[in-house]
Amino acid sequence: MKISIINGSPKSGKSTSALLIDYLIPMLLGNEIHIHHLNMETGDHCQLSAMTDSDVLLFVFPLYVDALPSHLLRLLMALEKQNFQKKKPIVYCIVNNGFYEGKQNDLAIEQIKIWCHRTHLTWGQAIGIGAGEMLPYIASVPLGHGPNKNLGHALTLLTQNIKAGKGGEDLFISPHYPKWLWKMNASMFFWYPRAKANGLKRKALYQQADYTTL
Amino acid sequence: MNVIIHDLETEQFQMLFPHLNQDTQIIYDNGKIKHCIGCFGCWIKTPGTCVIKDGYEHIGAILAKANDVTIISQCLYGGYSPFIKNIFDRSISYVLPFFKTVKGETHHQPRYPNQYRLFVYFYGDNILSQEKLTAQKLVEANSNNFNVSQYTVSFYNSINDLSKEVTLS
Numbered sequence: 001m002k003i004s005i006i007n008g009s010p011k012s013g014k015s016t017s018a019l020l021i022d023y024l025i026p027m028l029l030g031n032e033i034h035i036h037h038l039n040m041e042t043g044d045h046c047q048l049s050a051m052t053d054s055d056v057l058l059f060v061f062p063l064y065v066d067a068l069p070s071h072l073l074r075l076l077m078a079l080e081k082q083n084f085q086k087k088k089p090i091v092y093c094i095v096n097n098g099f100y101e102g103k104q105n106d107l108a109i110e111q112i113k114i115w116c117h118r119t120h121l122t123w124g125q126a127i128g129i130g131a132g133e134m135l136p137y138i139a140s141v142p143l144g145h146g147p148n149k150n151l152g153h154a155l156t157l158l159t160q161n162i163k164a165g166k167g168g169e170d171l172f173i174s175p176h177y178p179k180w181l182w183k184m185n186a187s188m189f190f191w192y193p194r195a196k197a198n199g200l201k202r203k204a205l206y207q208q209a210d211y212t213t214l
Numbered sequence: 215m216n217v218i219i220h221d222l223e224t225e226q227f228q229m230l231f232p233h234l235n236q237d238t239q240i241i242y243d244n245g246k247i248k249h250c251i252g253c254f255g256c257w258i259k260t261p262g263t264c265v266i267k268d269g270y271e272h273i274g275a276i277l278a279k280a281n282d283v284t285i286i287s288q289c290l291y292g293g294y295s296p297f298i299k300n301i302f303d304r305s306i307s308y309v310l311p312f313f314k315t316v317k318g319e320t321h322h323q324p325r326y327p328n329q330y331r332l333f334v335y336f337y338g339d340n341i342l343s344q345e346k347l348t349a350q351k352l353v354e355a356n357s358n359n360f361n362v363s364q365y366t367v368s369f370y371n372s373i374n375d376l377s378k379e380v381t382l383s
Contacts, residue, residue, distance in 0.1 A: 070300035209262030209275035
């Protein structure tokens with residue numbers, strides 16, 4: 001089975017989407033897997049052709065402002081024009097967001113379903129993941145254990161359905177980790193250290209840009 | 215200040231809406247917009263301003279001055295057109311990276327005290343009922359995350375229909 005995985009992260013370096021794809025590859029062993037990096041290949045017609053010549057399309061991407069990122073919208077429009085004459089892949093997606101609740105990915109998933117309807121493709125299943133920015137920090141924890149407990153379970157169900165050519169109920173997950181602790185860690189160990197690395201004090205993160213002075 | 219964000223051709227927009235206030239800020243597609251690269255620079259490097267210098271780096275600061283924001287967008291897969299979504303993606307400096315909890319859900323804290331009214335006009339000749347539902351929910355979600363005071367969502371079969379029924383100032 002030919003599986004095209006589209007990494008919809010615009011980041012050129014490591015991203016949560018890339019990490020999720022790393023998790024997926026051993027779970028889909030025995031299949032022909034092609035990974036497409038959207039940040040490098042948007043508008044590449046050879047890649048569009050390879051995507052349409054697949055049995056499975058799996059979009060893995062971050063949520064941007066409650067919905068699909070603009071660069072992914074452009075890809076979906078280009079793909080819709082390809083008509084999918086050779087094959088009719090089943091479509092799956094994994095969306096991660098920076099909030100805690102995986103449920104907040106539901107509108108992006110609805111958009112992918114509408115795209116399936118517009119392109120006459122079969123919808124498979126989605127996973128909506130919360131606290132996506134946390135995943136690289138707990139990458140040493142095995143899937144299915146500790147804070148990665150829910151993620152491991154969801155990825156297992158999804159990959160089983162992909163291999164069986166089946167659809168399934170959409171899965172919305174948050175990390176197996178207290179929300180209050182995640183919220184505190186986001187400030188203390190994510191935003192403040194990053195600002196400091198850029199030479200900014202904590203207070204500077206709250207500054208207001210004044211458009212009239214531009 | 216009123217802000218209008220649209221995805222129409224400039225000449226078409228000017229022809230359909232010739233009478234606008236002088237202080238209305240119009241954000242349109244000049245063909246040079248870059249997409250957000252997920253670097254968070256607008257939060258942790260130059261807080262409040264996007265680091266991509268293509269003329270669209272001040273969206274957050276513009277929204278902070280807005281009383282009314284009007285969006286004219288093609289309805290695509292239950293959401294905005296790529297250009298309009300690009301503007302949203304490049305505007306996250308309008309909020310802070312930090313979180314608050316509202317009705318059990320995490321959302322971003324506001325950077326500015328401002329609250330604007332949002333009017334969204336979608337157009338398209340074959341907008342599905344599911345697309346309308348998703349688009350309405352999307353505008354509601356955007357309004358919650360961007361601290362909008364009130365919003366409306368409307369759908370039109372064509373740009374001409376829209377221009378006949380909508381008055382912009």
